[in-house]
Amino acid sequence: MTFTVRVEAQPFDVAREHARLSALGPGVGAVVLFTGQVRDEPLLLDHYPGMAERQIAARLAEACARWPLLGATIIHRFGPLAVGEGIVLVGTASAHRAAAFESASFLMDWLKTSAPFWKKAAGGWVEARASDELAAARWLETQEQLR
């Protein structure tokens, strides 16, 4: 099992990250890879070094407690980013697709609301969206139902 968290300025290589997850072992039957990218206009991403890695690792630990993951990779970039460039990559590997899909979705929803990054566009700092809070909160309801 390999769980990787990287917060870095340089671009990520989607094919390489997929290859790493799919090669984790003979038990891997499903790999889900999500990438988020810059749309419409260039962005500058500010972040809190240290807390960013720590919060992402905490979300990953929660995902591991909820789904039978064989591996996961989370990469979040910072600095100036052009339209079309990748900002975030969440990859999950599991025996079956449900765990891989659901955990990737869970991780993305929580990254949006708890990873300390801030986007700045030409018109100023991007405001947080209430819909992101709701998307993350629905996982709390799911957790209640499971109990």
Add this chain to the structure above:
Amino acid sequence: MAVRLLYFAWVRERIGVADEEVPLEGPLPLAALVERLRARTPGHAHALGEPARLRAAINQEFADWNAEVHPGDEVALFPPVTGG
């Protein structure tokens, strides 16, 4: 003793510095610390005037305004996060 403060995004821009140290003799609720910071400069007052628009972390964990800050802590003040 002191507490280390970190500012991000528009909070940093309005205050004009990314980090600073302020004296702290003993435990203090976060809300009281922010009130103290507001009096430092007009930039601080502008950045920290509306706590409802701010979020905070103590030692890199999210904290609410009732949380206690201790000498030696790292306190960060920033807008709601917009990563991902």
